[in-house]
Amino acid sequence: MNQAVPSKLPHIGTTIFTVMSALAAECGAINLSQGFPDFGTDEHLAALAYAYMKKGMNQYAPMPGIMPLRERIAAKTEALYGYSPHPETEITITSGATEALYAAIAAFVTQGDEVIVLEPCYDSYMPAIELNGGKVIGVPLIAPHFELNRVALAAAITPCTRAIIINSPHNPTGAIMSQADMLWLENLLSNTDIILISDEVYEHIIFAGTHESVLKYPRLAERSVVISSFGKTFHITGWKVGYAIAPAPLMREFRKVHQFLTFSTATPLQYAIAEYLQQPERYLEVSSFYKQKRDTFCQLMQATRFSLMPCKGTYFQLANYSAISSEPDTTFAIWLTKEIGVATVPVSVFYRLPKQEHFLRFCFAKTDETLERAVERLAKL
Numbered sequence: 495m496n497q498a499v500p501s502k503l504p505h506i507g508t509t510i511f512t513v514m515s516a517l518a519a520e521c522g523a524i525n526l527s528q529g530f531p532d533f534g535t536d537e538h539l540a541a542l543a544y545a546y547m548k549k550g551m552n553q554y555a556p557m558p559g560i561m562p563l564r565e566r567i568a569a570k571t572e573a574l575y576g577y578s579p580h581p582e583t584e585i586t587i588t589s590g591a592t593e594a595l596y597a598a599i600a601a602f603v604t605q606g607d608e609v610i611v612l613e614p615c616y617d618s619y620m621p622a623i624e625l626n627g628g629k630v631i632g633v634p635l636i637a638p639h640f641e642l643n644r645v646a647l648a649a650a651i652t653p654c655t656r657a658i659i660i661n662s663p664h665n666p667t668g669a670i671m672s673q674a675d676m677l678w679l680e681n682l683l684s685n686t687d688i689i690l691i692s693d694e695v696y697e698h699i700i701f702a703g704t705h706e707s708v709l710k711y712p713r714l715a716e717r718s719v720v721i722s723s724f725g726k727t728f729h730i731t732g733w734k735v736g737y738a739i740a741p742a743p744l745m746r747e748f749r750k751v752h753q754f755l756t757f758s759t760a761t762p763l764q765y766a767i768a769e770y771l772q773q774p775e776r777y778l779e780v781s782s783f784y785k786q787k788r789d790t791f792c793q794l795m796q797a798t799r800f801s802l803m804p805c806k807g808t809y810f811q812l813a814n815y816s817a818i819s820s821e822p823d824t825t826f827a828i829w830l831t832k833e834i835g836v837a838t839v840p841v842s843v844f845y846r847l848p849k850q851e852h853f854l855r856f857c858f859a860k861t862d863e864t865l866e867r868a869v870e871r872l873a874k875l
């Protein structure tokens with residue numbers, strides 16, 4: 495071909511997570527950038543996966559996921575949120591939350607539809623909306639505590655609004671939606687056909703109160719696709735097993751996309767997770783595990799000049815560095831990786847139009863030893 499291939503996403507490059515992880519590896523920096531644990535998963539869970547492989551569970555799973563896993567998710571959802579999705583028609587196992595997000599957006603967003611995202615937001619939302627002909631409408635959360643901007647969200651709704659994407663606990667800020675936010679949202683959306691896509695991948699990593707799942711609110715649940723991921727809950731981000739819950743009419747459309755996106759998700763991994771979920775303490779104890787990590791990290795960071803924001807959920811800690819530098823956050827993050835040897839993610843990349851607020855995101859899903867070594871370096875600043 496003589497001409498450049500026209501890009502469907504001309505302004506998108508390699509994600510910042512890949513860039514920062516590659517830079518960290520190149521510079522031998524401690525990687526607190528990408529959101530994955532540097533410790534292993536439970537050996538019992540790994541053994542289950544191997545056992546199911548040896549048992550011969552190695553062919554395609556059913557398109558919506560294996561029934562035992564869907565049944566366990568239904569039971570967990572009922573126990574935690576008082577909502578009982580039908581395993582047959584209202585739950586689909588996906589190849590991570592990323593696939594579920596894409597399938598939900600592709601199923602419901604058509605040319606010219608507006609989709610509201612609350613910025614800063616996880617990086618897959620906006621490209622998925624654009625690839626499906628939708629228009630991204632960004633509504634910023636209110637810094638520095640990143641609360642929902644109710645006035646701005648209500649004002650952003652138009653007759654073209656097809657969907658709103660929310661995420662609580664929130665990556666990258668660690669903020670959470672309150673019960674009052676959810677009740678307000680329920681009223682805002684009543685008498686509309688707007689679909690709510692609720693990214694709840696950090697549902698089991700919450701430090702302040704309980705998780706306000708959309709599924710606790712019947713008038714929201716009836717219009718929502720709720721998405722979660724076992725990667726975050728069981729320290730298995732590389733397994734890429736997630737799921738979506740939605741009322742049957744929405745799920746029917748969701749599955750039409752899912753079946754051609756991946757068709758189905760790794761069979762032995764689904765069986766392993768299904769068996770593991772038989773013990774609720776496996777997911778119920780995750781919050782206290784990460785709370786300890788968060789507290790250790792925050793305690794260590796007192797020896798630095800970073801100013802930490804409240805972290806109410808997720809395994810990310812937001813830190814303001816204005817006392818150290820006035821450089822833009824991307825410049826500062828690259829400098830920090832190369833010169834100090836600690837990789838982070840600059841928060842401006844989670845916005846459509848980068849903001850300059852001097853925040854970095856640190857991932858504390860790391861061993862205490864990794865966190866100690868990183869903070870030792872940061873304390874020199």
Ligand SMILES: Cc1ncc(COP(=O)(O)O)c(C=O)c1O
Pocket residue numbers: 529589590591592593616661665693695722723724725726731734735736
């Ligand atoms: C808010 C949010 N949504 C979705 C995902 C993707 O989850 P998965 O790895 O299961 O695709 C992530 C991963 O970092 C995330 O932080």
